[in-house]
Amino acid sequence: MIWLFVRDNRVRPMPSPESWLPLAWFFIIGTRPLSAWFSIPEEDSADAFLEGSPLDRYSLLALILCGCVVLLRKRPQWRHVLRSNLWFTGFIAYCAISVIWSDYPFVSFKRWVREFGNLVMVVLILTQDDPAKTCRALLARFAYLVIPLSAVLISYFPSLGTYYSSDLAGIAYCGVAIHKNMLGSIMFISAVYLAWELLYVPDAIETKARDLTLLAALWLMAVWLMLVASSSTALICLALGSAMLLMLKLSFARKQVRHLGVYSLLGACLLVALFSLQGAVEVITGAVGRDLTFTGRTELWADVLREPINPLVGTGYQSFWLGARADDLWERYLFHPRQSHNGYLETYLNGGVLGLFLLLAVIASIGKRLKGGLLRGSSFAVLLFSFWVAGLFYNFTEARFVGPNLIWIMLSLAALYQPRKDEALQTAE
Template identity: 50%
Template sequence: MPRQLALFICVVFMLWLSTRDRKLRPMSSAALWIPLLWFLILGSRPVSYWFGAGLRVETPDDYLDGSPFDRIVFLLLLAMGIVVLVRRGVNWRRIFLSNRWVFAFFLYCAVSIIWSDYPFVSFKRWIKDLGNVVMVLIILTEKDRVKATRAVLARFTYITIPLSIVLIKYYGELGRYLNSTWQTSYCGVTMEKNALGCIAFLSGIFLVWDLMEKRTSQEVKADRTDLLNRMVLLSMVCWLLVKAQSSTSLVCFVLGLCIMLAMRLPFARLQVRYLGGYALGTVFLVLLFYAVPAVREGLVAFLGKDMTLTGRTDIWTDLLRERINPLLGTGYQSFWLGPRVEHYWAKWVFHPNQAHNGYLETYINGGLIGVCLLMTMIVSTGSNLRKDLLLGSSYGTLRFSFFVTVICYNWTEAMFNRLTPIWFVLLIAALNYPRLTRAMAGNIARDSHGGFGRKLSREQSNVAIPSGAVL
């Protein structure tokens, strides 16, 4: 098949899926397009790459400069997102109090810019990371946050999954690349194979949740085409997971699937009461994994990896030997800059730009204080999700699946505090917005008619709605 025809069919398929979803999974307001565009950029490539103006990272100095074009795109989306939140009249005090540990972590990251060797670079990266919070808050402050989350994740899946397959099969110069060992790897719409595996497993978890959520819906029963669409997309996800050859992504997909299936069983849902105990048990198993060579060798062999986890453990050893301030680290996202990255690029042929462990990455950038704040944020999020699950929340099941899989994913990839879909969905799981006000709901209703609303007066923003309102 000519590749132009394949691309045309793919675009028609994506448009058809989006058109059908205007009823089943509608974009409840025009403002939702802002976080959707942001999420699409995180899950694919910088906008400049699609226009042939992407920055080629060939030297460590390229990380310092960045792409001016992409910087403008992110700033525009961030500015529009802030305008949306301001005009919705969100209660910032409630947001900070409801998410105190998330913002404590972000605040510490901002303070750590002070002792960074490259404070301006760190500051720019922190501003972009703050954009993740703004985008998630736009979703959470919709009149129905569950429908808003579903709409954004669905359209993300419709675009990235089919397009990745077309790029891999018909546009090899975009969808494939030669890795450091000169073997062909597949990346689809992303930049490398692990990123492809990441968007595949996140999309797969969402599709399974969406299928289970809609299983009893009268709309879906009357329209079996929607079920067929989901099954086709799931088969695409599985194909991409195989092509990506990302063991971490595959394990996380299976783990997320098991969580969602288990949460439908009354017995398993009751076990959520003991979530803290299971978490401690998991920590014990991780320690056992490293303490007993036979256990480690068996699991690594099962995953098809070598004992170094494709060189990761060697990098971890080198990083733990680095002479950095153990309490404060090197400053926000500044370790992989300057002489340090030059040293690691000279030593490793694949030119690492991360620790391939989110917790170790947090340590080298933010020190033990940063790690403690991150872990506190994770524990706080787990506690909140536990309450949702005990109440039987289906949306809580999706958030919990994302939460657990992201924690596991960061054991072999460093995705905290980065412009990645992994960090984005963790914030969806972690952030909460308190009960909506009646006046704010009116603002959001105006959004759904094409505008971004207007600023509320203080009197309007304090009018409460009934306690049973949907968050």
């Protein structure tokens, strides 16, 4: 890992000292909290979930404050970035306002502060001189950290890299994360990025055969970790994201980008029709080794929908899984769910119909923005497009909209990213 970091100073140098702030943020929220790394025990109860860890709280707050100090020097730039997508900015603002009607407003506010931290890190990346190269350097170093370290922890430090899973009734593999599904999500992000490097960057001068071999080895290791973790969602979304990367290498597919809105609408209708046919769903779930209930998810979805909430505005930002409601739901399952395992449903529970409408508007605005980038020939827009498509599917079985997670950060980058006119030319050079 040290060797990888040293050699990357030549291939993908960090553009500025403040670029290390997003990398630290990526590592903490993408792997496990600092309290978990230092083996500080956490009580598995709803009350403990309310309080959180002081170490985690203050470490993230320190990163947020440092990021804010940097952005204060770039006032015109960050204002321009935030104004570039009013739907996204409005959604984040609505999340902040929803703290008011939460049953636990202070806890909800603390969680929104982490959401604000996501925004700070995203804007910090986008206000660099070359956001695409900055993000490339960050994702490369993140992959260099989490992929080898996960393999080492699983193989040689099982007290850190594995855990006993009550719902699986056996040993599960988490690597650098705290849960197998989290390991799958960070491997998905890393593997899609590595696939993009292999497919779209080899023409660059600094890329040599040895570099491509190294990237391919890391990609294979990431896939192996997803298989070990038995993360079907991550594997399916990796296949989907890789398919998007391959398709956009074809001139025919690039010509169809102008019809992205029509294809997106057709895809949504096809997905609804597919899930309406029980036999088709059974074939798909069986092919990936899962049952028709998506490993008990459909039962959980039915239970949370029966909970009395305000259908218009929900329970408030990340407030559904708090207090007595969480205690009641925890008693019904062997595992203690802390999310509904569906990003769209989770948004409805916390933000109501209004929040879900704003989220769908954000998704549509991202598609429109990426369409412009793809038409300009931006290779970085291809990467963000792959994350966008796969991320929308990822949220059918995991709640990855909003909150401190890398999938939402990638979607946030796509929402605010504005391709430069000379970007495609520089990539080719």
